[in-house]
Amino acid sequence: MNDLQDLDELGQGRKGAITRGKTAPNRLRSADLYLALAHRLLVSAKGRSFFCDLGFGEDVFTLAQSAAILRRINPGLPVLGVEIDPDRVERACAAGLMDIEARLGGFELPLKAGESVRIVRAFNVLRQYKAFYYREALELMAPALVTGGIIFEGSSSPWGDIWCANVFKKNSQGLLDYDSLVFRFAFKEAFSPSLFPPLLPRNLIEKMVSGEAVYCFFKVWEEVFERSRQLGVRSNQGLWKSTARMLAEQGFGITLQKRFLSRGLLILNVKGLFQWP
Numbered sequence: 001m002n003d004l005q006d007l008d009e010l011g012q013g014r015k016g017a018i019t020r021g022k023t024a025p026n027r028l029r030s031a032d033l034y035l036a037l038a039h040r041l042l043v044s045a046k047g048r049s050f051f052c053d054l055g056f057g058e059d060v061f062t063l064a065q066s067a068a069i070l071r072r073i074n075p076g077l078p079v080l081g082v083e084i085d086p087d088r089v090e091r092a093c094a095a096g097l098m099d100i101e102a103r104l105g106g107f108e109l110p111l112k113a114g115e116s117v118r119i120v121r122a123f124n125v126l127r128q129y130k131a132f133y134y135r136e137a138l139e140l141m142a143p144a145l146v147t148g149g150i151i152f153e154g155s156s157s158p159w160g161d162i163w164c165a166n167v168f169k170k171n172s173q174g175l176l177d178y179d180s181l182v183f184r185f186a187f188k189e190a191f192s193p194s195l196f197p198p199l200l201p202r203n204l205i206e207k208m209v210s211g212e213a214v215y216c217f218f219k220v221w222e223e224v225f226e227r228s229r230q231l232g233v234r235s236n237q238g239l240w241k242s243t244a245r246m247l248a249e250q251g252f253g254i255t256l257q258k259r260f261l262s263r264g265l266l267i268l269n270v271k272g273l274f275q276w277p
């Protein structure tokens, strides 16, 4: 990311800047599975509002894979890929994607009159920006969302084994609520809560300091991790589940349903806990 002072400094109407476009097959598969599990009603709803992959990157892997996974739930789901790099859009259009549109645009979302979006998935995009753009980027994306629609914004490891993402939901007053912070771990390496801070969403990175809610959350997660180990829990899955239960006992709003925890998904309800970016 260059040193833009404002998101439209290039004066092209597209809000943002071209950043590194690296992606990989299957990188966001588990993020799609999270959407399919946790936001099934939104995905399956009839209607023409898009699932939008903002910043799909150099290749169309993640865009095409999201369409395939989410259309298992809703075969008629309209899917739109948005990229700020004209060459990447051109390549996506030339790739002949089935029933997927790729358009040139930025955070303002390049929609035509009457179009709307149910989900904006923006992965590994805002991590390349400075933190002070975060709120503006959200505010630019929000108007396109239907009521109940979400912005799912996160960062992942290169192969997507581990990721962390914010979920913002549009309420009936047309405002975005900061809903949840989702952690995903694929159980392929030794689990430790300390794996996550480097992948925190951009609004939270600078908040990893004493006194901030996210710092406090990680401190407690580390403590219950140590306690679980002292109690003899050794496996990655065991530590994941045991620390989730202990975090809930400590008063954190953790989703304890097996279908999430057993897939390596830990969902923290952040309403009233984290400040709006």
Ligand SMILES: C[S@@+](CC[C@H](N)C(=O)[O-])C[C@H]1O[C@@H](n2cnc3c(N)ncnc32)[C@H](O)[C@@H]1O
Pocket: 015, 016, 017, 018, 019, 020, 021, 022, 023, 024, 027, 028, 054, 055, 056, 057, 058, 062, 082, 083, 084, 085, 088, 105, 106, 107, 122, 123, 124, 125
């Ligand atoms: C690292 S790639 C991410 C690719 C894919 N989403 C993934 O996670 O594997 C980031 C992409 O976001 C694009 N991008 C950055 N800012 C953008 C913006 N404001 N609007 C649309 N695309 C943007 C970049 O051009 C780049 O291709």
